[in-house]
Amino acid sequence: MPEILRLQSVSRRFGGLQALRDISLTVNKGEVIGLIGPNGAGKTTLVNVVTGVTPATGGAVVFDGEDITKVKTYRSARLGLSRTFQIVQPFAEFSALDNVAAAALFSKPGESLKAAREEARRHLAFVGLEAQAAQEAATLTLAMRKRLELAKALAMRPKLLFLDEVNAGLNSAEVERATALIHQLAADGITIVMIEHLMKVVLNVCSRIVVLHNGRLIADGQPRDVMTNPAVIEAYLGQQYAQRAGVHG
Amino acid sequence: MSRSNLILLALIACIAALPMFGGAYALRLGTIACMYAILALSWNVVGGLAGYPSFATAAFFGLGAYIGGVLLARGMPLAAAVPIAGIGSFLVAALLGAALLRLRGHYFAIASLSLIEVFREVVNNATDLTGGGMGLNIPLSASAGVMADATFFFYAMWSLLLVTAVMVMAVSLSKLGFGLSCIRQNETAANMVGLNTTLYKSIAFGLSACFVGSAGGIYAAWVHYIDPSDVFDILYSVKPIVMALIGGLGSPLGVTVGAFVYLGLEEVVWRNYIQIHSGVLGIIIVLLLLFLPHGLMSVGSWRWRRGMKNA
Amino acid sequence: MFAAQILINALVLGCLYACIAIGFSLVWGVLNVINLIHGSFIVLGAYLAWSLYQGFHVSPWYALVIAAPLFFVFGYVIQRIVLNRVITAPVLVTLTMTFGLDLILNNAMIYYFKADYRKLTLKPPMGSVSIFDVVVPVDRLVATIAALALTGILYLILRRLRVGRAIVAVRLDRDAAVLMGVDVNAIYAIAFGLGTALAGCAGVLMALIFPISPLTSTAYLGKAFVVCVLGGLGSVSGALAGGVLLALIEGVGSAMFGPAHATTLSFVLLIVFLILRPQGLLGRKGFE
Numbered sequence: 001m002p003e004i005l006r007l008q009s010v011s012r013r014f015g016g017l018q019a020l021r022d023i024s025l026t027v028n029k030g031e032v033i034g035l036i037g038p039n040g041a042g043k044t045t046l047v048n049v050v051t052g053v054t055p056a057t058g059g060a061v062v063f064d065g066e067d068i069t070k071v072k073t074y075r076s077a078r079l080g081l082s083r084t085f086q087i088v089q090p091f092a093e094f095s096a097l098d099n100v101a102a103a104a105l106f107s108k109p110g111e112s113l114k115a116a117r118e119e120a121r122r123h124l125a126f127v128g129l130e131a132q133a134a135q136e137a138a139t140l141t142l143a144m145r146k147r148l149e150l151a152k153a154l155a156m157r158p159k160l161l162f163l164d165e166v167n168a169g170l171n172s173a174e175v176e177r178a179t180a181l182i183h184q185l186a187a188d189g190i191t192i193v194m195i196e197h198l199m200k201v202v203l204n205v206c207s208r209i210v211v212l213h214n215g216r217l218i219a220d221g222q223p224r225d226v227m228t229n230p231a232v233i234e235a236y237l238g239q240q241y242a243q244r245a246g247v248h249g
Numbered sequence: 250m251s252r253s254n255l256i257l258l259a260l261i262a263c264i265a266a267l268p269m270f271g272g273a274y275a276l277r278l279g280t281i282a283c284m285y286a287i288l289a290l291s292w293n294v295v296g297g298l299a300g301y302p303s304f305a306t307a308a309f310f311g312l313g314a315y316i317g318g319v320l321l322a323r324g325m326p327l328a329a330a331v332p333i334a335g336i337g338s339f340l341v342a343a344l345l346g347a348a349l350l351r352l353r354g355h356y357f358a359i360a361s362l363s364l365i366e367v368f369r370e371v372v373n374n375a376t377d378l379t380g381g382g383m384g385l386n387i388p389l390s391a392s393a394g395v396m397a398d399a400t401f402f403f404y405a406m407w408s409l410l411l412v413t414a415v416m417v418m419a420v421s422l423s424k425l426g427f428g429l430s431c432i433r434q435n436e437t438a439a440n441m442v443g444l445n446t447t448l449y450k451s452i453a454f455g456l457s458a459c460f461v462g463s464a465g466g467i468y469a470a471w472v473h474y475i476d477p478s479d480v481f482d483i484l485y486s487v488k489p490i491v492m493a494l495i496g497g498l499g500s501p502l503g504v505t506v507g508a509f510v511y512l513g514l515e516e517v518v519w520r521n522y523i524q525i526h527s528g529v530l531g532i533i534i535v536l537l538l539l540f541l542p543h544g545l546m547s548v549g550s551w552r553w554r555r556g557m558k559n560a
Numbered sequence: 561m562f563a564a565q566i567l568i569n570a571l572v573l574g575c576l577y578a579c580i581a582i583g584f585s586l587v588w589g590v591l592n593v594i595n596l597i598h599g600s601f602i603v604l605g606a607y608l609a610w611s612l613y614q615g616f617h618v619s620p621w622y623a624l625v626i627a628a629p630l631f632f633v634f635g636y637v638i639q640r641i642v643l644n645r646v647i648t649a650p651v652l653v654t655l656t657m658t659f660g661l662d663l664i665l666n667n668a669m670i671y672y673f674k675a676d677y678r679k680l681t682l683k684p685p686m687g688s689v690s691i692f693d694v695v696v697p698v699d700r701l702v703a704t705i706a707a708l709a710l711t712g713i714l715y716l717i718l719r720r721l722r723v724g725r726a727i728v729a730v731r732l733d734r735d736a737a738v739l740m741g742v743d744v745n746a747i748y749a750i751a752f753g754l755g756t757a758l759a760g761c762a763g764v765l766m767a768l769i770f771p772i773s774p775l776t777s778t779a780y781l782g783k784a785f786v787v788c789v790l791g792g793l794g795s796v797s798g799a800l801a802g803g804v805l806l807a808l809i810e811g812v813g814s815a816m817f818g819p820a821h822a823t824t825l826s827f828v829l830l831i832v833f834l835i836l837r838p839q840g841l842l843g844r845k846g847f848e
Contacts (some may be wrong), residue, residue, distance in 0.1 A: 051441070054436075072440075074443050074445050077440070083441065085441075090438070090440035091434040093435055101441075102442055102444070105427065107443035112424075152442060156442060302650065302655070349831070352835065358594060359830075359834065360834045360835075362785075363827050363830050363831055367831070371824050374821060385696045483778075490656055491656060503760065525667055528666075530660075531660040531662070534659065535660040537655060538645070538649075538657050
């Protein structure tokens with residue numbers, strides 16, 4: 001399988017805190033990867049580094065053959081990198097339709113507003129929000145706003161899609177619905193890297209799992225192998241013990 | 250074309266008839282009304298649409314006045330000097346904007362406020378070119394009489410208002426306006442969907458300065474004499490904000506009506522309280538903010554509540 | 561020799577600048593309000609010192625003691641009655657509000673005192689001393705020491721007093737402070753009162769050195785801006801560092817480019833600092 005994304009010894013430091021150390025990772029086209037790890041492991045930071053929100057302080061990021069380590073967020077978005085946010089980021093005053101239209105409009109230079117709105121309708125229908133097209137984004141329920149994020153990300157015609165906890169805060173019926181959508185996207189051939197806490201969803205959807213702990217990559221492989229990896233078990237159990245003792249949190 | 254934009258165009262068309270009814274005083278007032286509306290409409294592109302609390306209006310008004318004034322004093326015709334003042338202001342603002350608009354909230358407000366100070370001091374010190382603190386005389390090339398001049402400058406300012414209004418409407422209907430609105434609502438998300446926010450904000454800042462600068466150029470020709478403390482007066486920055494607040498932030502019609510209402514208030518205060526006019530203006534500003542925070546036009550109020558949260 | 565002159569002048573002037581800026585910085589840091597009345601408060605303090613000296617032969621040192629409580633109450637009342645109603649509004653509104661209040665106060669001063677420049681001349685004059693061969697007027701030196709003392713008092717208030725700790729808490733995290741039982745509105749009013757009192761006292765000290773006129777208020781305000789941004793918002797030490805840095809920039813700038821360009825230089829630096837290092841020289845969270 002040809003590669004779509006390659007991280008070479010990527011590091012990110014915030015003042016005295018080393019949030020990511022020496023991460024090397026290759027993502028191949030068509031994969032669905034689960035990115036897991038205890039809270040504070042650096043998962044969202046990794047996504048931020050790749051998308052240029054907080055650029056890497058060391059190492060290189062290569063996307064689709066192009067070095068994007070220092071490329072600005074809007075540029076990498078136009079190259080086909082898109083993401084959803086753990087905390088949803090809608091344009092609150094816009095209708096659901098215009099939220100998605102904005103994504104279609106600005107990710108492709110030369111697109112007209114009219115064409116973008118038409119395209120947006122398709123993506124809204126895909127995530128099941130066509131009935132809410134005219135509704136102000138701020139008034140949607142959390143589950144709907146999560147799906148709106150997904151529709152926005154899809155409207156950018158991504159080559160690689162990062163999903164940052166799309167299921168957090170959803171009830172089980174909503175989780176099932178979201179999982180079905182992810183399956184469908186994977187079937188359409190979109191490469192996906194998802195940060196997810198629900199192991200049930202990860203095991204159901206992902207063909208490969210990458211584990212971060214304290215800013216380091218500690219495991220990378222088939223779900224079965226990773227889940228029995230001693231380092232992974234220690235990372236999770238160790239944290240549980242720490243939580244019980246009240247060290248964390 | 251929305252209904253409120255049509256009303257705005259009709260309103261501007263009505264103003265054009267003013268010289269048929271009024272004397273010199275009405276013409277002077279009409280010229281100022283057009284100028285205030287230009288300042289308020291321009292400010293609204295950055296302050297209302299993009300949601301950046303800019304206090305830089307006076308800086309670009311003064312810059313345009315001096316570019317125009319210096320060129321006029323050297324014999325260039327008004328028809329050339331004003332566009333050059335506008336383009337010059339656009340370029341300076343767009344370049345500065347790329348750097349300044351990385352700042353948010355209070356820091357952006359302070360930086361934009363400081364621009365006035367920097368520009369004023371630069372003009373003050375460039376004595377050879379600008380006359381420094383002594384001011385700059387701009388002789389009128391050929392005067393056709395007091396009334397004819399007054400009418401001429403009224404129509405000059407009115408034409409600029411018309412162009413400004415059309416520009417503002419075009420922006421709000423365009424991809425640019427859509428993008429600025431995205432930036433106001435959520436700049437992180439705007440970047441993430443591929444919007445070049447720096448470019449958009451710089452263009453907005455530049456467009457806003459362009460018409461303010463042109464108005465400064467016409468103003469310089471109209472009053473024949475400018476000095477740094479007159480045209481770089483921080484009041485030129487605050488007034489458009491007050492006008493926009495009166496009219497309800499956001500809609501072009503709202504801010505234009507706000508400009509006219511403000512001018513009316515200012516005129517009443519000037520006539521009755523010469524000695525304490527700035528104090529009375531202060532009282533009006535304070536009362537307005539305390540009791541009419543959503544503007545006179547309630548239609549604009551939703552924008553005010555939502556849109557300015559991140560400002 | 562020349563360098564020593566510039567350095568000592570900068571230290572003396574820098575402490576005065578810090579004193580001008582510290583109340584402004586406190587208000588900005590705690591209330592999140594850019595207080596455009598600050599310059600006029602300083603001028604009002606200067607007029608108070610002038611009036612007390614001319615009318616009642618009260619020495620400016622005693623005027624400090626009178627000014628502090630008067631200005632505190634003045635600021636407290638303004639915050640409670642007016643500012644507090646818009647305190648949660650966007651910067652556009654709070655800034656315009658303080659601008660409106662400034663128009664009122666400044667116009668009132670022009671009305672009562674006229675716009676001409678006055679000078680408070682001590683009789684007999686205090687003369688001058690020389691430090692390392694550099695001549696410094698005594699009144700300026702004493703004003704500097706008083707300015708340092710005022711700054712120190714604020715530091716102690718914030719450090720030692722219960723209300724000071726509450727102010728710091730609100731600055732650090734308003735919502736957490738509310739949860740800890742701090743009455744935020746009272747703290748806002750007290751902080752604004754303190755900021756106003758500091759401005760008034762700074763004005764008394766300025767009266768000893770500079771001519772007094774309502775027209776000088778914007779110059780004071782401009783200094784406060786620059787000092788805050790250079791030194792970093794919200795710390796006493798930051799204000800001192802910013803004050804001395806500004807005085808140094810002005811001193812070196814006027815020596816190199818002429819006095820006319822010193823102000824321009826300081827504002828250009830302000831913008832550069834804002835863009836490159838918005839936290840200032842000593843910027844960090846918390847006002848201490």
